[in-house]
Amino acid sequence: MASAREEILQRIRDARVPAAPPVVRGYLTEGPGGVELFAERVADYRAVVHVVSNVPEALERLVGKRIVAPTGVPEEWLVDGVTWLREPLSIEELDGADGVLTGCAVAIADTGTIVLDGGEAQGRRALTLLPDYHLCVVRADQIAGSVPEALARMEPTRPLTFISGPSATSDIELNRVEGVHGPRTLEVLIVT
C-alpha cells in the first residue's frame, strides 16, 4: 500500500491543475513611514506611546518594580531603583514579574506593529508573554513604512512575534476588548 504521503502527492498530480500565470504585484510596497505615523497607529490600539530622546530618563517610570531584562539590553537601561530580573528565569519567576523591558527587531508604521525576533535585548518568546506589562523601546531607524518593507528586513527562520497593541479579543459581540492572556498593558518608547 502506498504511504499517505505518496497517495496525496499522486492525487494532486492526478488533478492536473494547469500552471498559473505569473503573479502581478501591483500593490504598494512602500509606505510613508515616520515616527509620527507609527506613534499614532500604535496609540490607536490603546497602547501607551512616548517619543523620547533619552531612554534611561524615560525608564524612571519603572522604579520600584520587578522588571525582566533580556540578555543584551544596554547597560544604561538598567537604571537604579528597579529590581532587574535576569535569565535564567523560571516560568513562575516570569509569571511573578511586574513587567518586561525589551528592544525590538523591526516596527511597521502603517499598522503600528512591533516585531520581536528573539535577538539582542528581546530574549526568548516567553519573556514578553507572561509579565502583564511590556515596555518596548523602538529606535526611529527600526521603523519600516509598510508591511512589505518590514518583512524584507526580517530573518524568517527566527521565532518572530508581531505585536499590535495589547492583548485583545473580539469574541464577545465582535467588539474589541483589551486584555486577555498576553500583556494587558503595552507601552512603547520611540527613541529619536
Add this chain to the structure above:
Amino acid sequence: MARNPVTWLGSPTFPKAAHKALADTQLRQNLRKATGTIRGRRAAAVAEMTDWEQLRVAGEQIKDDVLARLDTLLVQLEESVTARGGVVHWARDAAEANRIVLDLCRAENATEVVKVKSMATAEIALNEALEAGGVHAIETDLAELIVQLGDDRPSHILVPAIHRNRSEIREIFQRRMGVEVSDEPADLAEAARVYLREKFLTTKVAVSGANFAVADTGSIVVLESEGNGRMCLTLPETLITVMGIEKLVPTWQDLEVFLQLLPRSSTAERMNPYTSVWTGVTPGDGPQKFHLVLIDNGRTATLKDSVGRQALRCIRCSACLNVCPVYERTGGQSYGSVYPGPIGAILTPQLVGDMHDPQAASLPYASSLCGACFEVCPVRIDIPSVLTHLRAEAVEAKGRTAESVAMAAAAWMFASASRYEKAQKAGSLARFLARDGRITSLPWPGSKWTSSRDVPAPPQESFRTWWRKNRG
C-alpha cells in the same frame, strides 16, 4: 469509507435547519448586531487602503499558483521543516489525522492538551477523537471556550460563539467555571484569563492550526488576538500543528500580501494583536518538539474540479459570512458544518464529495446569489459561480425530476448577472417576490425558509442593487 466529519452527523438539510433557526429571534438579534458592527468596521479598514484591489488580485494569483504547484511546494515545505528539526506527517483523511495526533499525545504521556483555535482540527473532529482516546483537549480561544463550556456547536469561522450575547456568555461562565462574573466583556475576558492561566503554565502538549506555511523557509504563521495562541505556541514542550495542504504560500515575500488582506477582512483591524511565526525548533526558545500534520480530507478531490477548486484559495477570514443575508438570518449552525456561510456552502459539499448526501447537496442552495460574498472576498473567490456549478452537480446526482428542472433553471438564471437582470426586468422573477412588500418565496429550497423571513422587498430597483444598498 468513513464519513467526513466536516458535517455534523444527523444534521437536517439546510432548508429544514434554517426554518428552525428563523424562528429563534434571540439568535437573529445577536447575529444582526454582531455582523452589522463588523461589516461597517471592515468597510472602513479596507477603504483606508488605496491598493486593496491590487492586493486582492495578488492574493488570488498567489493562491492559484499554490494550487497549480501543490505537490512540489508541499515537498519543499516538508524539506524546510525537517531541516529545522520538525517532523512532518501526512494524513489522507480525518481518521488518519486524528490517529496521528492521538499517537503523538500518547508518546508524550499527555492526558491533557491545550488548543489554539483551528478550523482544520474542528473539521476533522479532533477533540472528540482525542477524548475517545483518553486525552482531554482544552480550547483556549475565548469563543471556542464559550462553545466548549456551553456544550454547543460553532456558528462562525472566526468567532464560533457569535450567536451568543454577553448575558448568555455570563450564564455559561458562571455555571461552568463556578465564578461570579458580570456581563461586561472585560470581566468575561478576565474570567477566561484566570480560568486558563494554570493550564497554560503546566500543560506539556499544545495543538494548533496554521494560517499560512511558507514553503521556501518552512515557517508556520498563526494570527490571533488574545495571546492564547502565543501561550500554546511558546510554553509547552511539544507542539502539534494540524494544517490543510492548501494553506501554503510559496515564499516569505508572499506573506506581505496576506498579512495585509487577512486582518482587515476578518477583524477589521490594520493588524491583529499577535502574529507568531516559527520555523521548526529553536533551541532554548519554545517547544523543543514540533510536529506538522498535513491533511487532505477531501482537498485533492476538490482540486480536481476546475470550477470548484477556487474554494481552496480561502484564507478563512469570514468576511463572506458577515455580509451574507442568508447567514445573518439563519445563523451558522443551520449549515450543519464547521464551515458555515457562503464559504461553507461551497467548501463543505466539496470536502464531503458526495452529492447523494442530501444535507451536503442542499448547501449550495443556501444563498440568494446576491454576490456580496464575492465582493468582499480578499482572494476573489467567485462564490456565486461555484454555488451555481455545485447546484448543477446536485441536480445531476439526483437525476432529472420536476424539482431538479426548476432548480437547474433557477441556477442557470442566477449564473450570470445579465441573464438575471434581464429575467427580472421581464418579470419572470416576480413570482419570487411578494405583493405586500415582503419577499415571501424563493425557488426551492429557498421557499422552505423564506416564509419566515421579513425582508422588505425592493421597489423599483434590481434585487442585486437593492441588497448592495441595504448591506451597507
